[in-house]
Amino acid sequence: MPTDAPMIACEEAVARVYEYLDGELDAEWSERVRYHVEVCRKCYPYFNFERIFLDHVRSQHIAPEHSDRLERRIREALRNEDAASA
Amino acid sequence: MTEDRHKKAQFETEALVHLDALFGLALRLTGGDAARSEDLVQDAILKAYRAWDDFRLGTNCRAWLMTILRNTFINEFRSQQRRPSAVEFDEVADRSVFAEVAEEDPAGGFFERLIDDEVIAAIDDLPEEFRIPVVLSDLEGLSYQEVSEIMGIPVGTVKSRLFRARKRLQAKLHSFAREMGYVS
Ligand SMILES: [Zn+2]
Numbered sequence: 001m002p003t004d005a006p007m008i009a010c011e012e013a014v015a016r017v018y019e020y021l022d023g024e025l026d027a028e029w030s031e032r033v034r035y036h037v038e039v040c041r042k043c044y045p046y047f048n049f050e051r052i053f054l055d056h057v058r059s060q061h062i063a064p065e066h067s068d069r070l071e072r073r074i075r076e077a078l079r080n081e082d083a084a085s086a
Numbered sequence: 087m088t089e090d091r092h093k094k095a096q097f098e099t100e101a102l103v104h105l106d107a108l109f110g111l112a113l114r115l116t117g118g119d120a121a122r123s124e125d126l127v128q129d130a131i132l133k134a135y136r137a138w139d140d141f142r143l144g145t146n147c148r149a150w151l152m153t154i155l156r157n158t159f160i161n162e163f164r165s166q167q168r169r170p171s172a173v174e175f176d177e178v179a180d181r182s183v184f185a186e187v188a189e190e191d192p193a194g195g196f197f198e199r200l201i202d203d204e205v206i207a208a209i210d211d212l213p214e215e216f217r218i219p220v221v222l223s224d225l226e227g228l229s230y231q232e233v234s235e236i237m238g239i240p241v242g243t244v245k246s247r248l249f250r251a252r253k254r255l256q257a258k259l260h261s262f263a264r265e266m267g268y269v270s
Contacts, residue, residue: 018249022223024230045192049184052194053256057224060205062114064106070124071105074131078097081135082090 008032013043017050097138101131104148108155114221115159117210126162130155156222160236163214183256187269196263208258216251219244 013036019025020033037047108130112123133154134141141150187194209220222233223244230248234241263269 018252019245022230022248045188046184049187049192049194053197053252053259054224056194056197056200057205057209057220057252057255058227060202060209060225062107062110062221062225064110065113066106067109067120067124070109070127071102073124074102074105074128077128077132078094078135081132082094086090 007039008036010036010040010043013037013040014046017047018054021047021051021054093138097135100143100147101134101138101151104151105131107148108151111152111155111226112159114206114209114225115156115218117212117214117217118207126155126159130158133158156236160218160238163218164238181253181257183253183260186260191269196269197259199266199268200259200263204262205259208255208262211258212251212254216247216254219247220251220255223248 013020013033016025016029016033020030020037023030025033037043105127108127109123112126113120116122116126130151134151141147184192187196209217209225212220218237219233222228222236223230228236230241230244233244237244239247260269
């Protein structure tokens with residue numbers, strides 16, 4: 001992005017914080033926000049905080065959970081299904 | 087008959103191995119409701135079993151099952167959405183956790199001190215219309231467009247729900263951290 005591009009206002013950057021961090025902005029807006037945050041002393045710490053928060057949430061993954069009871073129940077349901085269609 | 091046996095055996099090797107993964111996803115979508123999750127997994131598995139002949143081997147079975155489970159859950163959720171929910175009028179989104187911690191912990195160090203169980207509990211605790219976008223977007227890594235299609239809501243609504251869901255989550259995690267003495 002040419003450095004002579006118009007600087008966006010703080011509110012414009014802040015309004016897009018999640019879209020920016022989620023990678024949902026188009027290339028032009030993404031670059032505008034990136035440039036603003038890089039040079040803005042007010043927005044930089046805020047974006048940093050939101051990024052750390054999101055990284056932390058996203059580092060939770062959906063863990064597989066085992067349940068014997070569920071497995072028995074599913075196998076029985078499949079047997080019933082076969083019996084019904086036989 | 088032998089064909090049926092073959093089908094069942096194939097289904098067991100290809101599909102039932104993903105039971106734990108399906109149950110894990112169901113638990114997060116339902117906010118930790120084990121009984122509801124079991125029903126959901128059973129519904130999804132039976133749908134998959136009935137459609138098994140149409141399923142092309144070689145396509146990703148796990149992803150296919152996850153999609154069936156997600157769709158089953160969302161259809162149920164949507165059919166229950168007759169009245170406007172109370173969360174449309176909440177005020178939590180106005181609270182800025184960042185403003186509260188900016189002096190003491192601007193880099194959000196307290197997030198990292200929280201254990202995974204506390205984060206999962208806070209996600210489980212979100213109202214359903216907020217929890218679903220968080221699970222789909224942040225835990226499953228889907229795009230706004232994908233979440234919009236799955237939930238049948240406009241992309242703009244996905245954005246605003248995610249925004250408010252995350253603000254609620256932040257407030258909740260901040261309260262946890264405070265109770266634990268990670269932040270004052
Ligand atoms: Zn700024």
